[in-house]
Amino acid sequence: MMRTRPLKVALLGCGVVGSEVARIMTTHADDLAARIGAPVELAGVAVRRPDKVRGGIPAELITTDATALVKRGDIDVAIEVIGGIEPARTLITTAFEHGASVVSANKALLAQGGQALHAAAERHGQDLYYEAAVAGAIPLIRPLRESLAGDKINRVMGIVNGTTNFILDKMDTSGAGYSEALDEATALGYAEADPTADVEGFDAAAKAAILAGIAFHTRVRLDDVYREGMTEVTSADFVSAARMGCTIKLLAICERAADGESVTARVHPAMIPLSHPLASVREAYNAVFVEAEAAGRLMFYGPGAGGSPTASAVLGDLVAVCRNKLNEATGPGESAYSRLPVSSMGDVVTRYHISLDVADKPGVLAQVATVFAEHGVSIDTVRQTGKDGEASLVVVTHRAPDAALSGTVEALRKLDTVRGVASIMRVEGE
Template sequence: MMRTRPLKVALLGCGVVGSEVARIMTTHADDLAARIGAPVELAGVAVRRPSKVRQGIDPALVTTDATALVKRGDIDVVVEVIGGIEPARTLITTALEHGASVVSANKALLAQDGAALHAAAEEHGQDLYYEAAVAGAIPLIRPLRESLAGDKINRVMGIVNGTTNFILDKMDSTGAGYQEALDEATALGYAEADPTADVEGFDAAAKAAILAGIAFHTRVRLDDVHREGMTEVTAADFASAKEMGCTIKLLAICERTADGQSVTARVHPAMIPLSHPLASVRGAYNAVFVESDAAGQLMFYGPGAGGSPTASAVLGDLVAVCRNRLSGATGPGESAYAALPVSPMGDVVTRYHISLDVADKPGVLAQVATVFAEHGVSIDTVRQQGRNQSSGDAVAVDQDGEASLVVVTHRASDAALSGTVEALRKLDTVRGVASMMRVEGE
């Protein structure tokens, strides 16, 4: 039997995502009520500009006083889609204190203060759900913390930002430079006017912190995630990747260390083999590749951003939270029992692809090889680039006498690899390190 009294929902924010949440709540009201077991009613919408016309939303519901809205004693669920740290943090905490469960899409806040928010939810006996915070419409958080709750997850690696994937895919498929691809992404609405959060990896790093915490039952904050942007990736890097049978993606990688006693979390551009499932993720789509003991390898794929896809994830959480509300239960909270330390980037074991501009003289390759040996890094392959190949050192020389050498290493600690690169920069015969990129997914 369906309960007749509706569950009341307060919506914080009515932008691209918030307006879609309100629209779906209205147009799918009967279906949502049938799935939940009670009607859901939009009881208030907090916005900054109340004069703006919002199609399909009763103006009487619109308010600029978000604090008063979340303090109302009749609100069952607060949906937060305003983003940022404040006032979102205070509003969520206030909502929990006043007896409302919370659905959020706020990756930055959860990556920074997730532990405190979970503690507040537990203290007040409320739910805190945030499926939309990581990968838009892709069901990911719930599978990690519920479907795979009986398994041991060893690695989570994925493309979690659609803007960066669109740019890199465009560079790969057309040979465009970074700025040209960024300009197209901006024109199509995939990139913000200020794309820093996306292209410098801040957005992906926040998502990596959330994923690592859930996957490894360990508190991982944004500050624990090593982050590198993709603004230095060039068309030449893609040409080198193709020679290796690879492409380039901005990856969020969370994994257990070999001894299982710690975890790492990082975001950076990387070459991955074309045979890897993530290599085929095109355009603005997202995908996350999960490796676990029992289930093996799983991949979750779909649109990772946009109003409708993100709203879909928000509504999925809303249905779950409302069901819990009716049954008097709460869903899974924070699981941080493992409390594993987060190791620094230097402890990560990976491979490097290094492109060197070197002097055209005998003995260059021997000097370079010596530096690798001194740092305990084994060379896998040496490749030549340039117009004319010299006969002595397996170094390619162009018509201006410039020589180019590409070295791909075996696996070693990132500290040893980065130390090798710094030592190479100091060689008189090395005119510059043209590029350095990690190789993953093999």
């Protein structure tokens, strides 16, 4: 039976995502009511600039006092699409205190302060849902929290930033340099005027922290995530990758150690075989590859950003939270019972592709090979080209700890015959 009293929703933020949420709530009101079991009513919209024209939203719903809105006491659900740390954190906590559950798309806040928010939600008997915080419209958080709750996840690896994937895809398919590809991404609206959060991996690192925490039932903070941007990736790196049957992606990788006693979370560019499903992810799309003990390998793919895709994820959470409200229940909260330690990047074991500029004379290869051997890094293949006293030496290693590779590179830089380390790239997905 349909409950006649509507569930009241406060919308905090009305930018690209918020305005799309409001539009869909209005145009699909009957469908949402049928799926929830009660009508949902937009009770207020908190904004910073009240004079801005917002089509389809009655002027009487607009307010600049977000705190007063969430304190009203009759709000059932607050949707937070403001972004950033404050005032979002305070508003979410205040909403819990006044009887509202929260749907958020705020990856930065959840990665930095998710533990405190989950605790506040539990303390006040409310829900905290955030499907839209990672990978836009792709259903990912809920499958990890619920569908795979009975399984053991060993690895989550994915492309979780559309801007960087667009740039790297253009460099790969057209031979463009980094700056040229970035300019195209900016012109098309994929990259912000200041693209730092994307290209330096901050955005992906926040998402990696969230994914690792859910997948491994342990608390992973943003500071625990190793981060390396992709601004140093060159056209020459793509040429080398192609010779290996690979392409290059900026990957977020969360995995259990081989002994299962610790976890790691990292973001960095990596070569990945063309045979791997992630290699075929083009343009600004996202994809996440999950490896579970019983379910095996699963891949989630789709648009990872934008107003409509993100709004789709927000509204999916809204339906779930409203259903919980009607049933006087809450959904799954934080699961951190494992309390596994987060290991440093130095403990990560993978393969490496190292490009060196060296003197073109006898004995150089032997010197380089000796340095690798002294640091316990086994060489898989070597390719050398030379001309006019200069040479390029490309070494691909077997699997080795990242700390051993770092020591190797440091020692190589000290060799008189090594003019420079042109590139270091991890090789993943094999």
